[in-house]
Amino acid sequence: MAPWLLSEGQTRRTFKKDNRKIKYRRYKVHRRTNAALMTFAGLLVLPLLLASTSPEPNDPMTDSVVEVKMVDKSATEFAFEPAKIEVQRGQTVRFVMTGVMPHNVEFRETPEGSELTEIRMGPFLVQQGQTYDVVIDDRFSDGEHAYVCTPHEFMGMTGKITVRSAADR
Ligand SMILES: [Cu+2]
Numbered sequence: 001m002a003p004w005l006l007s008e009g010q011t012r013r014t015f016k017k018d019n020r021k022i023k024y025r026r027y028k029v030h031r032r033t034n035a036a037l038m039t040f041a042g043l044l045v046l047p048l049l050l051a052s053t054s055p056e057p058n059d060p061m062t063d064s065v066v067e068v069k070m071v072d073k074s075a076t077e078f079a080f081e082p083a084k085i086e087v088q089r090g091q092t093v094r095f096v097m098t099g100v101m102p103h104n105v106e107f108r109e110t111p112e113g114s115e116l117t118e119i120r121m122g123p124f125l126v127q128q129g130q131t132y133d134v135v136i137d138d139r140f141s142d143g144e145h146a147y148v149c150t151p152h153e154f155m156g157m158t159g160k161i162t163v164r165s166a167a168d169r
Pocket of ligand 1: 078103150
């Protein structure tokens with residue numbers, strides 16, 4: 001350490017101390033800038049991530065699973081939401097329990113050629129978050145499949161699934 005580098009009143013020791021303080025201050029500023037940059041970069045990337053992981057709901061071209069919620073609208077009113085959906089064969093309709101009353105899916109009117117057999121009457125879902133998947137495969141003919149919730153049919157809980165072959169689109 002050359003003595004001519006010291007300013008008035010500074011000794012080697014105080015110089016070192018001052019230098020450390022300056023370095024520490026620079027380090028703190030640097031860290032803060034880094035954090036700000038990371039946050040900024042994160043904000044830029046976030047919408048892109050969201051956009052790539054959540055395509056339009058119920059778009060048969062992008063979703064292989066189409067959700068239908070089982071909803072308690074009031075003590076006397078229940079619903080499938082959305083009540084009408086369109087799917088391509090190969091997709092899955094996932095019924096999601098959101099209420100407290102037990103709900104199920106019973107197919108009532110199906111186009112000719114449909115053979116729903118054991119899934120004609122689905123099991124009761126009793127817990128929030130519980131799901132029931134219906135794979136739309138060859139058992140479902142093209143056209144409109146009307147279904148109800150067995151105990152709540154007359155309280156508005158009905159729905160329709162229109163099935164199309166992929167080639168129709
Ligand atoms: Cu129900």
